[in-house]
Amino acid sequence: MAQPALHAWTAGEALRLGLHPADRSDPDPQALACYGLWLPKRERMLLRFVEGRPVSAVTCAFLAWAAEQLAADGVRVLALVWDNASWHISQEVRAWLKQHNRHVKATGSGCRLLVCRLPSRSPWLNAIEPKWVHGKRAVAEPARKLTGTELKQRLYEYYRCPPVQPLAQQVA
Numbered sequence: 466m467a468q469p470a471l472h473a474w475t476a477g478e479a480l481r482l483g484l485h486p487a488d489r490s491d492p493d494p495q496a497l498a499c500y501g502l503w504l505p506k507r508e509r510m511l512l513r514f515v516e517g518r519p520v521s522a523v524t525c526a527f528l529a530w531a532a533e534q535l536a537a538d539g540v541r542v543l544a545l546v547w548d549n550a551s552w553h554i555s556q557e558v559r560a561w562l563k564q565h566n567r568h569v570k571a572t573g574s575g576c577r578l579l580v581c582r583l584p585s586r587s588p589w590l591n592a593i594e595p596k597w598v599h600g601k602r603a604v605a606e607p608a609r610k611l612t613g614t615e616l617k618q619r620l621y622e623y624y625r626c627p628p629v630q631p632l633a634q635q636v637a
Contacts, residue, residue: 497613499620500527500632503593507538510596510624514617516633519550521557523632528558528578530632532565535576542577546590549582600624 498515511534513527535543547553562578569575583590604611604619611619621628 512626514631516631519552521555524552525561532576544579546581
């Protein structure tokens with residue numbers, strides 16, 4: 466497998482994002498974490514932002530929410546195409562997936578989650594990557610830094626997703 470020889474182009478002048486200095490007094494986070502699930506047959510994206518970092522426990526919470534959403538839509542099995550991010554391959558996530566799939570099999574209801582791991586350093590094989598790139602380009606504003614709230618709202622609108630309560634890391 467090799468990276469495809471694709472080139473990007475734009476109509477008119479290329480979009481150049483400026484580097485905006487961080488204001489230490491700004492309470493807004495410097496970066497946002499977001500889980501996304503692209504459902505190609507339904508032409509639908511499920512988005513869920515994260516308060517904090519995307520750690521294993523938050524990944525399990527996202528998967529539980531996504532499986533619930535899909536089961537409500539009548540989806541019986543979902544093949545997840547995943548990279549090797551630490552929050553995807555952790556023992557906690559693998560154990561949660563195993564338990565979840567056993568529960569679905571035992572009860573006969575719900576959505577099973579099958580993980581298909583990508584080779585390392587091969588994002589072009591993941592069907593969601595082009596969707597992320599288009600979304601980033603569509604909501605970007607080169608002249609100024611967007612607030613976290615503005616960015617979330619623009620992404621929800623672009624992907625036509627209803628706003629959902631962000632996932633949060635549980636403090637022990």
